[in-house]
Amino acid sequence: MSHSASGDGVAGVAALIGEPARANILSALMSGRALTAGELARHARVTAQTTSGHLARLLEARLIVVERQGRHRYFRLASPEVARAIEALSVIAGAGPNRTLAIGPKDEAVRRARTCYDHIAGQLGLALADSMQARGLLVHADGAGAITHEGQAFLTDFGIDMTAPARSQRPLCRMCLDWSERRHHIAGRLGAALLNRLLELRWVERVPDSRALTITGIGERGLDTRFRIDVRSPVPHR
Amino acid sequence: MSHSASGDGVAGVAALIGEPARANILSALMSGRALTAGELARHARVTAQTTSGHLARLLEARLIVVERQGRHRYFRLASPEVARAIEALSVIAGAGPNRTLAIGPKDEAVRRARTCYDHIAGQLGLALADSMQARGLLVHADGAGAITHEGQAFLTDFGIDMTAPARSQRPLCRMCLDWSERRHHIAGRLGAALLNRLLELRWVERVPDSRALTITGIGERGLDTRFRIDVRSPVPHR
DNA sequence: GTCATGTTTCGGTCGCAGCCGAAACGTTCC
DNA sequence: GGAACGTTTCGGCTGCGACCGAAACATGAC
Numbered sequence: 001m002s003h004s005a006s007g008d009g010v011a012g013v014a015a016l017i018g019e020p021a022r023a024n025i026l027s028a029l030m031s032g033r034a035l036t037a038g039e040l041a042r043h044a045r046v047t048a049q050t051t052s053g054h055l056a057r058l059l060e061a062r063l064i065v066v067e068r069q070g071r072h073r074y075f076r077l078a079s080p081e082v083a084r085a086i087e088a089l090s091v092i093a094g095a096g097p098n099r100t101l102a103i104g105p106k107d108e109a110v111r112r113a114r115t116c117y118d119h120i121a122g123q124l125g126l127a128l129a130d131s132m133q134a135r136g137l138l139v140h141a142d143g144a145g146a147i148t149h150e151g152q153a154f155l156t157d158f159g160i161d162m163t164a165p166a167r168s169q170r171p172l173c174r175m176c177l178d179w180s181e182r183r184h185h186i187a188g189r190l191g192a193a194l195l196n197r198l199l200e201l202r203w204v205e206r207v208p209d210s211r212a213l214t215i216t217g218i219g220e221r222g223l224d225t226r227f228r229i230d231v232r233s234p235v236p237h238r
Numbered sequence: 239m240s241h242s243a244s245g246d247g248v249a250g251v252a253a254l255i256g257e258p259a260r261a262n263i264l265s266a267l268m269s270g271r272a273l274t275a276g277e278l279a280r281h282a283r284v285t286a287q288t289t290s291g292h293l294a295r296l297l298e299a300r301l302i303v304v305e306r307q308g309r310h311r312y313f314r315l316a317s318p319e320v321a322r323a324i325e326a327l328s329v330i331a332g333a334g335p336n337r338t339l340a341i342g343p344k345d346e347a348v349r350r351a352r353t354c355y356d357h358i359a360g361q362l363g364l365a366l367a368d369s370m371q372a373r374g375l376l377v378h379a380d381g382a383g384a385i386t387h388e389g390q391a392f393l394t395d396f397g398i399d400m401t402a403p404a405r406s407q408r409p410l411c412r413m414c415l416d417w418s419e420r421r422h423h424i425a426g427r428l429g430a431a432l433l434n435r436l437l438e439l440r441w442v443e444r445v446p447d448s449r450a451l452t453i454t455g456i457g458e459r460g461l462d463t464r465f466r467i468d469v470r471s472p473v474p475h476r
Numbered sequence: 477g478t479c480a481t482g483t484t485t486c487g488g489t490c491g492c493a494g495c496c497g498a499a500a501c502g503t504t505c506c
Numbered sequence: 507g508g509a510a511c512g513t514t515t516c517g518g519c520t521g522c523g524a525c526c527g528a529a530a531c532a533t534g535a536c
Contacts, residue, residue, distance in 0.1 A: 047527090259494080
């Protein structure tokens with residue numbers, strides 16, 4: 001008679017995510033981009049009417065937000081917290097019985113580098129975390145991390161200002177467990193800033209209709225000189 | 239046609255959690271204790287038969303594990319990852335429209351100190367994190383944390399050995415977002431060790447049928463002398 | 477204005493899954 | 507042995523909600 005606070009609300013949110021069509025919608029939005037209702041309908045593999053209903057429910061529960069633009073409506077995840085919950089669910093789902101071998105060549109690009117809401121995941125994400133750790137820019141002890149003074153300097157030089165006062169409540173540097181690699185990569189405000197900067201420099205580019213990121217030629221060279229990351233080498237599997 | 243990896247598995251797990259009865263079961267198990275099917279039936283407010291079915295499905299999905307003991311079957315959450323996902327969902331659920339005022343005096347104990355799977359949450363959890371931060375035992379920068387050398391020494395002296403090689407993959411020190419306070423407390427192996435030690439010392443005690451923890455007289459004094467935490471003072475709200 | 481496109485509302489069908497009663501099964505205690 | 511208790515299986519009921527077709531409602535292009 002006291003479990004109202006915990007169980008009830010959780011069930012509602014989870015039930016919302018627990019519908020295949022809605023889960024597909026949310027997964028598509030995990031790319032971090034804002035997508036239209038029509039695009040989401042295609043991702044979810046249901047008709048536009050059905051999608052419309054789902055979107056209405058997701059909006060009411062504040063899992064997503066919308067922005068009108070002409071005759072389109074662009075949907076985004078409402079907050080990093082929502083992305084976190086979905087990622088946490090992915091971790092459990094991925095840990096299932098025989099999931100490890102069930103990946104085709106199609107997903108290879110996704111495993112190499114992809115967006116995780118607003119930061120970089122996949123092998124590139126891990127490599128960035130490992131590299132910064134090895135050079136003393138980041139204290140990344142066992143799934144938790146903090147930026148060192150050297151790290152602050154490095155980032156400023158790289159074009160990322162992390163010294164600005166936190167106007168948002170969001171953690172500066174959080175580590176996010178990767179569903180494909182089962183290790184942590186950089187999330188939080190730093191993770192978002194890194195992704196932005198890499199896109200800005202055109203070191204990586206988004207792949208349409210996918211969470212995947214491609215590493216450009218400039219990116220390969222840049223990652224090598226600035227981060228000592230050799231993109232072509234076999235992936236570190238620790 | 240490439241979203242099999244993300245959306246599908248997530249939907250299954252979320253649907254499992256998204257049933258009120260099952261959510262209640264999982265919430266009850268968030269206390270970290272192992273409970274019998276009968277107890278869980280009472281928590282979930284459904285009959286034993288119904289509960290049995292739910293437990294079977296949760297077992298098959300590996301969200302929980304079971305241990306026989308005589309004519310009882312004791313259920314536990316399968317892993318910290320499961321607890322994480324549930325906590326992440328709680329955060330979203332709690333952020334809903336007018337949830338902030340919907341708490342009665344009954345929940346006050348739960349807000350003061352409670353278990354969050356296997357570590358301490360609530361105001362006491364925050365106080366511990368803040369205290370260790372202030373004394374330089376923990377680098378707890380914005381939602382991510384690592385133990386300092388001074389921290390290692392302090393913990394050893396306090397009866398917690400964190401220097402042992404990590405036999406499990408589990409993070410040493412992770413920060414967990416609190417659904418009632420919206421700030422981070424200490425989780426990971428350190429969080430679990432702290433809860434264990436405090437129970438061992440009888441500084442805190444479990445409340446039957448609840449996630450709540452009570453702070454004993456010894457505990458009050460101990461927390462004051464060792465951690466500089468004044469349990470009686472108005473809670474720090476930052 | 478007309479037409480095309482993106483999105484929502486309405487109405488009705490259908491299937492899944494949660495629920496319980498009854499009964500069977502297994503274990504412990506006396 | 508029998509009785510009590512905890513748990514599971516079976517069968518049948520019931521209701522919620524996901525889905526689509528059709529049509530209405532917007533917005534923008536011409």
